[in-house]
Amino acid sequence: MTSRQTTGARRGLLNIGAVLFCAVWAFPVYWMLNTAFKPQGDILSSTPHFLPFPFTLGNFFTAVRRPHFGTDLLNSALVTCSVVVVAIGLAFLAATALTRFRFLGRRGFLIIVLAVQMVPQPALVIPLFLGLKSLHMLNTLIGLSLTYTAFVLPLTIWVLRGFLQGVPVELEEAAMVDGAGRLTVIRRILLPLVMPGVVATSVFAFITAWNDYTYAYVMMDDQAKYTLPVWLASFSTAVGTDYGGLIAATSLFAIPVIVFFMLVQRRLVAGMTAGAVKG
Incomplete structure (x- = not known):
């Protein structure tokens, strides 16, 4: 068997494995x-x-006619969108400071960020509950949004820091020589070049905030402020579980994530291609 045949057979096996x-x-x-x-x-x-x-289609009609569907859908949308905007904005500024400035405690801050990411989220339920209670932010969408933002910030900072480290500092220095200020450099040079990282981290933030059940259930005691993951639990009652409605509702629940990814994936691929060409 020639080397070309061996390579073809290996590629065929890999393709079969990928299909399976x-x-x-x-x-x-x-x-x-x-x-x-x-x-x-x-x-x-x-x-x-x-x-x-x-x-x-009866299962879908049962799902959308379930009480509080519209309210919980709106709550999930508000919380998720606010988490994505706030987390990406703060992470981008923090990553810019970590890669472009030298200050005391920078390495220690990075270690703390990494350590926080390693802490299991269920272990933080009680501390976060008591913290929000002391701030009078229990049973509020703002408190829930802040909780999710704290969860996604460590990873988003690390990811954006990696993208920013790949941007040559000479580009910023050249722009500043031409008279551009720091904000102009961030908006017109850094942000377009790290857009693939921004898109990737926004997908992570969206999925984290959209899918969470535990904290939404623990932090909220008003049914009008529940999110969709908590609403899904309403299909299981003492009488039994409406499996048809639950499965249909789960399918509807997955649609926003799929739509969001389809909207940003073209931007992600285009940004990665542009970054490769500019590099």
Whole structure:
């Protein structure tokens, strides 16, 4: 067997492995969507149906007619958007300071940021609850937004710091020689060049704030201020679980994340390509 044949066989095996991996990864998503369109009687059937026949939209109508759906959807949107904007803004400024300025305690700050990222989030439930209670911010969307922002800041700072370190300082110095101020340099030079990192970290912040259940349930005691993850739990009651409505609601719950990623992925790829060309 020639080296070309060996390379082709190896590539074929890798492609087969990649297809199998994608199939295993995508099967739960397919089964969720398949179940969402099944009638209630077929969902708990002992005989699996790999196609949703007969087809029904009743589970989706049940989900959207559930009490507090619109209110909780609005709460989730407000919290998630505020977390993305605030976290990315603060992380970008912090990463800029860490890469462009030399000050006492800079290394210690980086170590603290990394250490905070390693702390399990469930271990912080009680301290954060007591902290928000002392600030009279329990049962408020602002308090919940601040909690999520604190969770996503360490990683966003580290990621943006890595992107900013790849931007030559000479570009900023040349702009300042031409009369540009620090804010102009940040807005017109640094921000466009690190846009791939901004997009990547915004996706992480969006998913973190959108998917959380634990803190939204613990910090909120007013049903009108719950978010969608807590609303999903309402499909399980003492009487039983509405599996059809729950699966359909979960499918609807995943749509905003998919839409957000589809909106930013082109910007992410374009930014990475532009950065490679400029480099």
